[in-house]
Amino acid sequence: MTIVVLEAAVRSAVLIILVGTALALVRLRNPHRLKAVWTCVVLASLGMPLLTQIHIAPALAAPILQRTLHPGAGVPAHASTLRALGVFVYVVPALLLLWRHTFAWRRLWRIRRDGLSLTGPWADGLDVRVSADIPSPSTFGTTILLPQEYSIWSRPKLAAVIAHERAHVLHRDCYVLWLARLHACVLWFNPLAWWLVRRLAALAEQTSDEAAVEALGDRANYAEILLGLRMSLASEVSTAMASSDLPARIERILSGVASSPSLKRPQLLLMVAAVLPAVALAAAPLRLTQAPSAGTAQASAAVGGPTSEPKVVSWGPLASYYPREALRKGMQGMVELAITLDSAGRATDTRILSEDPLDQGFGAAASAAAHAMQYSNPTGLPVTFNLMIQFAPSQAPPPGHADSSSSESGG
Numbered sequence: 001m002t003i004v005v006l007e008a009a010v011r012s013a014v015l016i017i018l019v020g021t022a023l024a025l026v027r028l029r030n031p032h033r034l035k036a037v038w039t040c041v042v043l044a045s046l047g048m049p050l051l052t053q054i055h056i057a058p059a060l061a062a063p064i065l066q067r068t069l070h071p072g073a074g075v076p077a078h079a080s081t082l083r084a085l086g087v088f089v090y091v092v093p094a095l096l097l098l099w100r101h102t103f104a105w106r107r108l109w110r111i112r113r114d115g116l117s118l119t120g121p122w123a124d125g126l127d128v129r130v131s132a133d134i135p136s137p138s139t140f141g142t143t144i145l146l147p148q149e150y151s152i153w154s155r156p157k158l159a160a161v162i163a164h165e166r167a168h169v170l171h172r173d174c175y176v177l178w179l180a181r182l183h184a185c186v187l188w189f190n191p192l193a194w195w196l197v198r199r200l201a202a203l204a205e206q207t208s209d210e211a212a213v214e215a216l217g218d219r220a221n222y223a224e225i226l227l228g229l230r231m232s233l234a235s236e237v238s239t240a241m242a243s244s245d246l247p248a249r250i251e252r253i254l255s256g257v258a259s260s261p262s263l264k265r266p267q268l269l270l271m272v273a274a275v276l277p278a279v280a281l282a283a284a285p286l287r288l289t290q291a292p293s294a295g296t297a298q299a300s301a302a303v304g305g306p307t308s309e310p311k312v313v314s315w316g317p318l319a320s321y322y323p324r325e326a327l328r329k330g331m332q333g334m335v336e337l338a339i340t341l342d343s344a345g346r347a348t349d350t351r352i353l354s355e356d357p358l359d360q361g362f363g364a365a366a367s368a369a370a371h372a373m374q375y376s377n378p379t380g381l382p383v384t385f386n387l388m389i390q391f392a393p394s395q396a397p398p399p400g401h402a403d404s405s406s407s408e409s410g411g
Helices: 004-028 031-045 075-112 148-152 155-171 174-188 191-216 220-225 246-254 264-284 297-303 324-329 363-372
Strands: 060-069 115-118 127-130 139-140 145-148 311-314 333-341 348-354 374-376 383-391 407-410
Touching: 004 031, 004 174, 004 191, 031 174, 031 191, 031 264, 075 145, 075 174, 139 155, 139 174, 139 333, 155 174, 155 191, 155 220, 174 191, 191 220, 191 246, 191 297, 246 333, 311 383, 333 363, 348 363, 363 383
Parallel strands: 060 383, 127 145
Antiparallel strands: 060 407, 115 127, 139 145, 311 374, 333 348, 333 383
């Protein structure tokens, strides 16, 4: 699992760097277009594990590999311990971050549920609610949340606030930020994932500020409105009008930068198409081999074969997959599997080609063991190869066999 997460983080970082470099070169400044581009990056990053499985070329064939499995065989204990430690180090922070955001989301959901619904011409048909637990205007999903002090606001201030939050609702900014934060929680160790959250949040506020300035028609007055708002602690799971980048927003408003029109559907599709080459490049197959660890170097060397072919770099705890009933009876077995690896060397499918004897659990055991193994795939393309696993109950290898893998031509 950690290998999949690390690969996803690297590919996501590559995608962010590619897109950021392209945007800097073309000097794109339109916040609506920038937000569309970075939203595509978030969606592509979340789907990167699936995108890496899309290949036009057919699966290649590879030589047959063979392994004799004995009770007690397997990888050194410290290798399994290190893998378990790596999973623990990744999973705990990820779960804590997800729990934190889930807790904040549930708190806002309760505030929204308990809020008093407001109606009036100024609400413009939107779902507007007021709550004593909201210090400043916010949008949660498609609901606009106002503080209780809204009743003493002037009509221009109320109109500016509603225009600001309406823009968040129309652009679905809250949902985009939820996806960006989910991406950051899953890839918490990737600083670019957190940068992407901040970038999208800033662009969402920028486009909403432009809508409010257009509705109010007075930049200085709107800047004063922003200065009079209290910071919101709920901005983690909502689009709070008083965000942490308030000084930069006020400076931009007062600088007189011209507002940018919202994107029409053809323009939005054009921005999506512009991102696709970078997505394809970031999801391209890797041709780097996985270096085996010290504990698995002997097994990898025993496999042999040309360096351009897939290899087993770690056999995993094979002994734990020996069928117990067959082991108790002292039965031997032979299973031939067809294993399909993706471009990164992950086993995506196993198919039992032959099993002898039948109905003793050898086929299922071999298939499960194959998914626990670790492979390298230097081809950079999906590869299908055959693996022979012999089950032998004795501690010593049977005559004519060695307790290591041999490589045969064919397949």
